[in-house]
Every structure is written in structure tokens, then in C-alpha cells.
Amino acid sequence: MARVHNFSAGPAALPLGVLEETAAELLDYRGSGMSVLEMSHRSSTYQAIYDETEACLRRILSIPDTYRVLFLQGGATLEFAAIPMNLMRTGRAGYVVSGNFAKKAWEEAQRYGEAEALATSEDTHFDRIPNLAPLADRCATGGLDYVHICQNNTIFGTMYHKLPETGEVPLVADVSSCFLSLPLDVERYGLIYAGAQKNAGPAGVTVVIAREDLIEDGPALGICPSYLDFRTQASKGSMLNTPNTFGIYLCGKVFAWVEATGGLAAMEQRNRQKAELLYSILDKSSLFHGTAQPGSRSIANVTFRTGDAELDAAFIAGARERGIEGIGGHRLVGGMRASIYNAVPMESVEALAAYMQEFEAQHTSTARSL
Numbered sequence: 620m621a622r623v624h625n626f627s628a629g630p631a632a633l634p635l636g637v638l639e640e641t642a643a644e645l646l647d648y649r650g651s652g653m654s655v656l657e658m659s660h661r662s663s664t665y666q667a668i669y670d671e672t673e674a675c676l677r678r679i680l681s682i683p684d685t686y687r688v689l690f691l692q693g694g695a696t697l698e699f700a701a702i703p704m705n706l707m708r709t710g711r712a713g714y715v716v717s718g719n720f721a722k723k724a725w726e727e728a729q730r731y732g733e734a735e736a737l738a739t740s741e742d743t744h745f746d747r748i749p750n751l752a753p754l755a756d757r758c759a760t761g762g763l764d765y766v767h768i769c770q771n772n773t774i775f776g777t778m779y780h781k782l783p784e785t786g787e788v789p790l791v792a793d794v795s796s797c798f799l800s801l802p803l804d805v806e807r808y809g810l811i812y813a814g815a816q817k818n819a820g821p822a823g824v825t826v827v828i829a830r831e832d833l834i835e836d837g838p839a840l841g842i843c844p845s846y847l848d849f850r851t852q853a854s855k856g857s858m859l860n861t862p863n864t865f866g867i868y869l870c871g872k873v874f875a876w877v878e879a880t881g882g883l884a885a886m887e888q889r890n891r892q893k894a895e896l897l898y899s900i901l902d903k904s905s906l907f908h909g910t911a912q913p914g915s916r917s918i919a920n921v922t923f924r925t926g927d928a929e930l931d932a933a934f935i936a937g938a939r940e941r942g943i944e945g946i947g948g949h950r951l952v953g954g955m956r957a958s959i960y961n962a963v964p965m966e967s968v969e970a971l972a973a974y975m976q977e978f979e980a981q982h983t984s985t986a987r988s989l
């Protein structure tokens with residue numbers, strides 16, 4: 620079995636043990652005589668899978684009882700619409716525009732109410748988290764139903780190292796690409812959401828964790844489809860309709876793996892070590908440079924480039940020959956991106972680091988000999 624070093628941004632690497640366990644259970648889930656793929660979502664066997672998946676997530680994130688957990692479909696993208704439809708009670712919310720998905724969330728919200736851009740880093744091609752100091756005053760002035768941030772900007776390789784102060788205004792965060800990469804203080808947020816396909820499981824499941832009091836009155840907007848009504852979904856245990864049964868089951872296995880591997884503190888430590896190895900190479904390199912400003916660097920997505928598109932292409936092609944996959948940058952920005960989510964082992968990062976050094980030595984000596 621040849622498994623590559625997988626640096627894909629999502630869908631992304633899953634822990635090998637999770638895949639093996641899933642394969643072993645594929646035809647007959649624990650004596651049920653059927654696959655989870657074939658099982659009714661209304662069966663007690665499936666309900667037990669669902670309940671343990673939620674319980675395990677609650678344990679690893681220490682989610683208080685005052686928060687509801689949902690496993691929905693439609694990706695983080697559908698939440699860009701669901702959030703304003705549920706939470707824009709006075710019709711105005713603030714958005715921090717720190718990257719492509721943050722901007723998409725902001726634009727989508729404009730369809731449902733006033734979405735105010737509170738800060739942006741678009742002027743420097745989203746190479747940093749913008750200055751958040753003005754947010755506290757703006758929040759104190761009032762009139763905002765929530766403040767939305769994208770906590771880790773997958774394409775630009777930036778992340779928040781400190782959350783903004785929003786006072787009484789609920790903080791809503793898209794944590795798709797840093798979910799389970801490090802501990803989160805759930806009580807700092809009104810709502811967090813994440814597409815599962817980076818750190819939590821396969822594509823097709825979106826985890827939403829919402830403070831009960833924000834959703835208990837039902838959606839702010841009457842046009843909200845019942846599927847996107849957080850109160851209804853919470854009261855139905857995410858089963859208003861058929862959920863992504865197999866995807867949720869896989870998420871449960873990933874959560875169990877996180878728990879058995881030491882929980883989120885351990886994940887953070889591993890991820891920081893992986894990120895530091897790559898950033899230390901970038902900081903010393905005369906060929907590669909990191910694209911995110913040092914104070915905003917992500918521990919999940921490390922973005923870099925040579926500054927020469929042909930050389931970048933040669934680097935990516937050479938990587939593939941060495942079994943290093945998924946390091947091409949997002950099509951919007953080019954260059955390279957190494958997504959080093961939880962299931963990417965240190966050995967993979969070491970293989971990439973060694974290749975970067977080899978490539979640099981080769982290309983700087985070629986340049987010198989010309």
C-alpha cells in the first residue's frame with residue numbers, strides 16, 4: 620500500500636487508523652449485519668453512533684450544556700446564508716474581511732441585511748489579520764447582531780492569534796480550517812461552524828455549535844428554509860431530514876482519534892511543531908518566502924512561493940515525484956500551500972522540509988553556476 624504525503628487543503632488527510640477501522644466495519648457494522656451506509660438514520664444503532672459522536676465532540680472541546688451541536692449539510696458556504704437568516708434580528712451585523720471565505724460570508728450576508736465591513740486586509744492581498752482595535756468601540760456603539768470572523772484563512776495562510784473584543788455582541792466564527800487544530804474556548808463565541816473536510820472528517824458534514832439563547836427564538840428572518848432553522852435542527856437532533864449518516868459516523872471516528880491522541884492540547888503542540896519546521900525553513904531561505912505576515916501566520920496552512928511561477932510549478936512537479944501531494948496553492952493565488960492538519964504526520968512535514976532544502980540547494984547552485 621503506497622500512501623502519499625498528503626498536504627491537501629480539504630478534503631484532506633484522515634488518520635490511517637480511522638480509515639482502517641472504517642474499512643473493517645464497512646460490510647458489517649459491529650454485528651448489525653449491515654454497513655452504516657445502509658442503515659436507517661432512525662435506527663437505534665445509528666442513533667447510538669450519532670449520540671457518541673456528539674458526546675465525544677463535547678468532551679474534546681469542553682462544550683458547555685448551554686450550547687447546541689448540529690451536524691448539517693451544505694458546507695460552510697450554506698452557513699454563510701444560514702447565519703444572517705437566523706441571527707440578524709435587528710438587521711445589521713459586522714464582518715471582518717480577512718480573506719476569500721470571509722469576503723464570501725460578508726457578501727452573502729448582504730443579501731439578508733446590512734453587513735458592515737468592520738476591518739479588512741484586502742489592501743495587502745490578505746497577508747495578515749487586519750487591525751482589530753476599532754472593533755471594540757464599534758461593538759460598544761451598538762446595533763450589531765453579531766460580529767463574524769473567519770478564524771483561519773485557508774487560502775492565505777493566516778489565522779487569529781487573539782480573538783477580537785466584541786463586548787456583548789456575539790462572536791460568530793468560521794473555524795473550518797482550524798477546527799480541532801487547537802483548543803477553542805467555546806464560551807468566547809455565540810456560534811462557531813466548520814466544514815468537516817479538513818480536520819474533522821469527510822466533506823459533506825458541517826459542524827455548528829450555537830449558544831442556545833441565540834437560536835431558541837427561531838430564525839430572525841421568516842424566509843429561512845426549515846432546513847437552515849437552527850432551532851428546528853437542534854430540536855430534531857440534526858435529523859429534520861436524512862443527515863449525512865456515513866459522514867457523521869466518520870467524524871465520530873476522527874473525534875475519538877483526537878481524544879485518544881491526547882486531545883486538542885496535544886493537537887496544538889503537534890501542529891505548532893510542524894508549522895515551526897516549515898516557517899523556520901522559509902525564514903532562512905533565499906529562494907522561498909512565506910506569504911503571510913509573521914504575526915498572522917497559520918498553524919494549519921503554510922503558504923509560500925518563490926516569486927517565479929515557473930519555479931513554483933517545477934517545485935510542485937518535483938514534489939509529486941517524491942510522493943508529496945496537494946502542495947499547489949489555491950487557484951486564486953498560486954504559489955504553494957502546505958496544509959498540515961491533524962492527520963498529517965511530522966514525517967510528512969519532514970519529507971517536505973527536506974525536499975524544500977534540496978530544491979533550494981539545487982536551484983541556488985544552478986543560479987550561481989550560470
Ligand code: PMP
Nearest residue numbers: 694695696720773793795796814
Ligand atoms: N471557510 C473556510 C475557512 C474554508 O476553508 C472553506 C473551504 N475550503 C469554506 C469556508 C467553504 O467551505 P465549503 O466548501 O465546505 O462550503
